[in-house]
Amino acid sequence: xxxxxxxxxxxxxxxxxxxxxxxxxxxxxxxxxxxxxxxxxxxxxxxxxxxxxxxxxxxxxxxxxxxxxxxxxxxxxxxxxxxxxxxxxxxxxxxxxxxxxxxxxxxxxxxxxxxxxxxxxxxxxxxxxxxxxxxxxxxxxxxxxxxxxxxxxxxxxxxx
Amino acid sequence: xxxxxxxxxxxxxxxxxxxxxxxxxxxxxxxxxxxxxxxxxxxxxxxxxxxxxxxxxxxxxxxxxxxxxxxxxxxxxxxxxxxxxxxxxxxxxxxxxxxxxxxxxxxxxxxxxxxxxxxxxxxxxxxxxxxxxxxxxxxxxxxxxxxxxxxxxxxxxxxx
Amino acid sequence: xxxxxxxxxxxxxxxxxxxxxxxxxxxxxxxxxxxxxxxxxxxxxxxxxxxxxxxxxxxxxxxxxxxxxxxxxxxxxxxxxxxxxxxxxxxxxxxxxxxxxxxxxxxxxxxxxxxxxxxxxxxxxxxx
Numbered sequence: 384x385x386x387x388x389x390x391x392x393x394x395x396x397x398x399x400x401x402x403x404x405x406x407x408x409x410x411x412x413x414x415x416x417x418x419x420x421x422x423x424x425x426x427x428x429x430x431x432x433x434x435x436x437x438x439x440x441x442x443x444x445x446x447x448x449x450x451x452x453x454x455x456x457x458x459x460x461x462x463x464x465x466x467x468x469x470x471x472x473x474x475x476x477x478x479x480x481x482x483x484x485x486x487x488x489x490x491x492x493x494x495x496x497x498x499x500x501x502x503x504x505x506x507x508x509x510x511x512x513x514x515x516x517x518x519x520x521x522x523x524x525x526x527x528x529x530x531x532x533x534x535x536x537x538x539x540x541x542x543x
Numbered sequence: 544x545x546x547x548x549x550x551x552x553x554x555x556x557x558x559x560x561x562x563x564x565x566x567x568x569x570x571x572x573x574x575x576x577x578x579x580x581x582x583x584x585x586x587x588x589x590x591x592x593x594x595x596x597x598x599x600x601x602x603x604x605x606x607x608x609x610x611x612x613x614x615x616x617x618x619x620x621x622x623x624x625x626x627x628x629x630x631x632x633x634x635x636x637x638x639x640x641x642x643x644x645x646x647x648x649x650x651x652x653x654x655x656x657x658x659x660x661x662x663x664x665x666x667x668x669x670x671x672x673x674x675x676x677x678x679x680x681x682x683x684x685x686x687x688x689x690x691x692x693x694x695x696x697x698x699x700x701x702x703x
Numbered sequence: 704x705x706x707x708x709x710x711x712x713x714x715x716x717x718x719x720x721x722x723x724x725x726x727x728x729x730x731x732x733x734x735x736x737x738x739x740x741x742x743x744x745x746x747x748x749x750x751x752x753x754x755x756x757x758x759x760x761x762x763x764x765x766x767x768x769x770x771x772x773x774x775x776x777x778x779x780x781x782x783x784x785x786x787x788x789x790x791x792x793x794x795x796x797x798x799x800x801x802x803x804x805x806x807x808x809x810x811x812x813x814x815x816x817x818x819x820x821x822x823x824x825x826x827x828x829x830x831x
Contacts, residue, residue: 702763
């Protein structure tokens with residue numbers, strides 16, 4: 384998609400869901416070495432024990448979050464690192480990197496190599512009892528993908 | 544001060560903590576009509592009931608977080624909204640907006656309205672049990688202010 | 704192909720492991736892998752170690768990847784060592800900056816081992 388058409392079609396944000404899904408699929412395929420597939424959100428509830436998020440700023444303002452349960456986060460980290468995972472911190476790092484790459488991949492597909500949208504640094508929340516609220520008041524696009532049968536929720540929340 | 548000289552001076556990171564402190568105090572003064580005093584981080588344990596996060600992207604890349612107890616978040620909301628404050632959800636919004644304004648105020652003091660540094664959208668984590676992990680590997684600085692005698696922690700973590 | 708010594712420069716320990724794994728999966732034989740978490744550490748490592756290949760992120764604290772590439776070009780012990788950038792930064796301006804500074808290749812994350820092979824073998828003077 385060229386830069387000119389991509390930013391102009393901001394008004395067609397409903398078209399972005401397939402782009403997000405493709406961005407996620409590519410990252411998992413290349414970096415985790417496995418295929419994930421989009422699933423019906425209504426059928427899969429994500430236990431959000433890990434939430435990685437990265438901010439988007441500039442022409443696109445919002446955040447992208449990747450959520451999954453502890454077991455899935457650990458498996459993702461193991462697959463990425465190709466071996467044992469030493470600590471919870473490594474799991475958080477791995478999920479944060481995945482989130483960063485998904486956001487970067489999505490941004491590049493949408494905006495090409497446009498400098499007008501930039502990413503902040505990922506942060507990861509983990510725990511048994513927390514709620515995550517975004518103050519983005521615009522479009523919210525969500526997709527659920529299955530990683531070895533376990534649901535991973537990916538949300539893009541944009542400022543209006 | 545031009546953006547170029549602002550950034551040149553800002554490269555002296557030891558100057559940034561006072562800027563963060565001043566940015567925080569000004570936001571409390573303007574939005575809540577109250578003066579907050581600086582406190583020693585080591586002497587005041589900040590409760591993590593609510594954590595607001597906003598990303599910085601571009602020339603300054605990192606995150607700003609504002610952390611306090613649920614009760615303090617509620618008091619901040621009351622201070623901002625006055626009689627209109629009537630729900631727990633507003634505490635989330637209020638803290639998110641405070642974080643956004645502190646980050647914006649800090650950024651403007653450091654770099655003016657230079658578009659090379661932009662903010663993403665704030666998000667707020669609330670709950671009884673969670674851990675916050677940032678993938679920022681660079682400089683971290685923290686200030687604690689006392690709002691109605693309760694500590695509010697403001698942290699800036701920069702990647703570059 | 705002879706085994707090489709690679710220096711991987713990234714502030715994320717997770718990414719450093721992933722890059723090493725990708726090099727091995729790309730069929731590049733590694734005699735030794737050194738790691739640095741920023742450009743300054745990488746320059747220090749180059750003072751006392753012989754390195755055949757450097758893979759480097761851009762966004763790092765203390766000294767970022769672009770500055771590292773610029774400085775490496777002026778340091779005797781670093782001159783001539785091929786540097787390939789591996790980074791999430793995808794903009795054309797970043798690519799141009801990196802290559803102008805002296806990087807010999809640029810890989811965007813996410814990446815496959817094949818992409819690593821495609822960018823790394825030529826700079827090592829090897830055919831695929």
